[in-house]
Amino acid sequence: MSNIREIAKKAGIGIATVSRYLNDTGYVSEESRKKIQKVVEELNYTPNALARAMFTKNSKIIGLMVPNISNPFFNQMASIIEEYAKNMGYTIFLCNTDDDKEKEKNYLEVLQSHRVAGIIASRSQCKEEYTNIDIPVVAFENHILDNIITISSDNYNGGKMAFDHLYKKGCRKILHIKGPKSFEATELRYEGFLDAAKAKNIEIDFIEFQSDFQVEMLEADINSMDNISDYDGIFVFNDIAAATVMRFLKKRGVEIPQEVQIIGFDNSFIGELLYPSLTTINQPIEELGNTIIELLIKLINGENVSIEDYIMETKLIERETTISANLKYEPSI
Amino acid sequence: MSNIREIAKKAGIGIATVSRYLNDTGYVSEESRKKIQKVVEELNYTPNALARAMFTKNSKIIGLMVPNISNPFFNQMASIIEEYAKNMGYTIFLCNTDDDKEKEKNYLEVLQSHRVAGIIASRSQCKEEYTNIDIPVVAFENHILDNIITISSDNYNGGKMAFDHLYKKGCRKILHIKGPKSFEATELRYEGFLDAAKAKNIEIDFIEFQSDFQVEMLEADINSMDNISDYDGIFVFNDIAAATVMRFLKKRGVEIPQEVQIIGFDNSFIGELLYPSLTTINQPIEELGNTIIELLIKLINGENVSIEDYIMETKLIERETTISANLKYEPSI
DNA sequence: TTGAAAGCGCTAACAT
């Protein structure tokens, strides 16, 4: 692969001039421009971003750690962040942590060694590991350290809304399927749900799942719940888990929403595909993604960013797994 | 961020020794090892992968282009490739092309400029753009150039199996919802399906969708199909589109599989979540992913790899959207 | 306007 020196030589021109041309920095005569352009095309020359990054100390790469790219929520988020980043001239370095501390640590090292411009850590399982990182970092959902910005949805309030909705729809015998303890977001949903229930003097039963998204495992967990049809309302910690729960209920011949009403969390695309379609709590994923990457780019550019929690509003999306206003279920076409 | 020279100085030792220590290449005395290790830890030093890559001409990064990371099939594939790559010391640079030629071209340039070690191009929309790339490339699904290896499932045969299955289950009035023309894979599914139908003298109707995975659009397309309930069997080009079709049918009160049987393609996780669960054609995604990355790494290592099409077997996964053996229709084969 | 030269952090050949 050719380099700048080769271009300069073939164009019969100095190396610095070529660099100026390539980066559009400083004067280059029309004559030189033409000569250079010609050679660049002939040799199919692409500047070496590595060398450039080494000098400028700006790699134009952003490391994005997600717990699991197969979770529809996180891959929608990745798409949004990627799109925005691309428009700002950054490319995304994607890392799948599987909610595994060791994997995350490992990736952190890789990202550091590649001198990425910034890091987005979603649902991080680490803390002190980030102490000596001198690359801008923003966190999504799980907090990392006091000096690292955390962005999240208002999960607590989302949990509250979920309860209030089920309650309003007449549910009194309610189950909550909660996420793993290490997920701050699902813990908050749980707390919000619980507090809202207490306010109405309703007792809530619980099952805790040990992972985010592993169909087989969820089915195993839930199969142990023999008395599941005792409930008239279930709040599941996210949409993908809700899909599994729905499938399980339908297999048992339980009618949704007539016998059991369901509410999920995320508003990921899967909720619309299910039948009946899933009532859920919306996380403003565009806003979330944009805020994350905006804040990170500000940090990268050395702009002043206030170190605080950035919390985006959640809202209820009413679909078919909860009973519609007239209490009579009807397909909507 | 500190560099090797600084480490060497603080350890009171030569720069080359530090490099040898870091890369475990050549002799380093026990004494020196200790000194270096101490300083490395003190300064939280991580070698600069950029500088290293610049010298060794081996970036240890693999560029993975996918049409859409939100399609469950492609993100399962991305996970598999990433896992394998990681075990081989490579990291994945993820690029979302959205099946857009310009985006792909653009990413190709980015990957080139970062001197990635290899490129995986899924469902590429480009051809000549790859002519002058001197980085190893493997293609998934769509062919690019004669000298580029293509890996894919046996889509043609998969299409055939889909027809044969519907036919065996008694379907005679059959619709095929086919993918965009620019997807080689779905074209082959279509051809296989058609050929199998011809062999049985069955006429097939068609609808063509213009994109892979855009819920709204599919719904719009399908809404125009008023007579959809005339059919007793539908083959949809992939699972995610099949999910949309099922949702539409159920909204209309059409019973699946009693009135219409459905078969998808991919065997992505979504098929198991649907109710009834989706009969589909399995793409051996592990094998596909592993083959892709294995071949690419061989190319990177300069091993001899035969330039040909690598085609993996598909197979039928029978679930609930087609009628189980002992039900209803008498197969008339 | 332009080019020569220094230097980004690293590796490897070579000399010690």
Added chain:
DNA sequence: ATGTTAGCGCTTTCAA
């Protein structure tokens, strides 16, 4: 067993 040095491809003073 270790240190000196050249050079990977680039950008950017600085002098012409």
